[in-house]
Amino acid sequence: MNENLSITQPFSGAPVALRARGLRHRFGQTEALRGIDLDVLAGEVLAVMGPSGSGKSTLLHMLAGVLCPDAGTVEYGGKVISDLGEVERSKLRLHEFGFVFQFGQLLPDLSAVDNVSIPLMLSGISRREALRRAREELGRLGLEDHTSKLPGQLSGGQAQRVAVARALATQPRILFADEPTGALDSLSAEQTMQALISVVRQAGASLVIITHDPRTAAYADREVIVRDGSISSGNPVQVTQ
Numbered sequence: 001m002n003e004n005l006s007i008t009q010p011f012s013g014a015p016v017a018l019r020a021r022g023l024r025h026r027f028g029q030t031e032a033l034r035g036i037d038l039d040v041l042a043g044e045v046l047a048v049m050g051p052s053g054s055g056k057s058t059l060l061h062m063l064a065g066v067l068c069p070d071a072g073t074v075e076y077g078g079k080v081i082s083d084l085g086e087v088e089r090s091k092l093r094l095h096e097f098g099f100v101f102q103f104g105q106l107l108p109d110l111s112a113v114d115n116v117s118i119p120l121m122l123s124g125i126s127r128r129e130a131l132r133r134a135r136e137e138l139g140r141l142g143l144e145d146h147t148s149k150l151p152g153q154l155s156g157g158q159a160q161r162v163a164v165a166r167a168l169a170t171q172p173r174i175l176f177a178d179e180p181t182g183a184l185d186s187l188s189a190e191q192t193m194q195a196l197i198s199v200v201r202q203a204g205a206s207l208v209i210i211t212h213d214p215r216t217a218a219y220a221d222r223e224v225i226v227r228d229g230s231i232s233s234g235n236p237v238q239v240t241q
């Protein structure tokens with residue numbers, strides 16, 4: 001039996017959380033995306049792999065409503081994201097989606113707990129409650145002893161776990177991660193991935209994770225490969241629909 005089938009089994013009946021169809025995008029002369037169809041199922045971990053410059057980050061930004069496609073649609077919650085105004089799209093990014101990048105995402109002058117509490121306060125939660133939830137989220141990621149440290153006082157792996165805590169604090173339905181372990185040594189990458197997967201599974205959120213590392217991709221339920229702006233392998237859409 002196809003290995004992919006057995007891997008996708010737990011999600012074979014899961015609803016589609018995000019549906020992308022016919023995504024195309026150009027940066028000047030560069031055709032970054034050449035017509036991508038992709039479903040993200042509720043609760044799945046989807047790895048996006050492929051060579052440098054193939055369009056992975058562009059695709060992620062488009063799925064998350066950071067960039068609007070030249071053509072094609074991304075549907076979330078019954079709405080086409082690119083039809084929404086900027087205000088509505090930022091609300092979506094704040095409340096429904098979370099983001100983790102390779103590095104440089106924590107505010108250097110704020111402690112771990114303050115970094116995690118910021119998106120909560122932005123979404124209207126009081127400072128006191130935001131700090132309580134931020135400590136709880138950091139605890140889930142094994143960082144209870146590091147809450148008052150500045151990013152510069154944390155190891156690379158700890159800092160990435162703070163970034164994961166911050167992304168998950170607002171309880172997003174979909175977490176987008178662009179090479180979140182790309183700057184870490186293999187042990188820290190492993191620990192960060194384990195923590196990331198565990199909290200995502202607990203939350204029942206979907207995770208779309210770009211990675212070059214097959215060991216990171218091994219945590220995924222499903223994998224697609226982007227080459228030259230198209231999906232070249234994997235099952236990008238649900239075949240039963």
Ligand SMILES: Nc1ncnc2c1ncn2[C@@H]1O[C@H](COP(=O)(O)OP(=O)(O)OP(=O)(O)O)[C@@H](O)[C@H]1O
Nearest residue numbers: 027028030032050051052053054055056057058059
């Ligand atoms: N803002 C931009 N302006 C111009 N060209 C861009 C821009 N962003 C991306 N590109 C181009 O679009 C193509 C796809 O870039 P993208 O960043 O999506 O690749 P990637 O697969 O994420 O690569 P990597 O693995 O190196 O991060 C590349 O040729 C890149 O040079």
Ligand SMILES: [Mg+2]
Nearest residue numbers: 056057058178
């Ligand atoms: Mg990239």
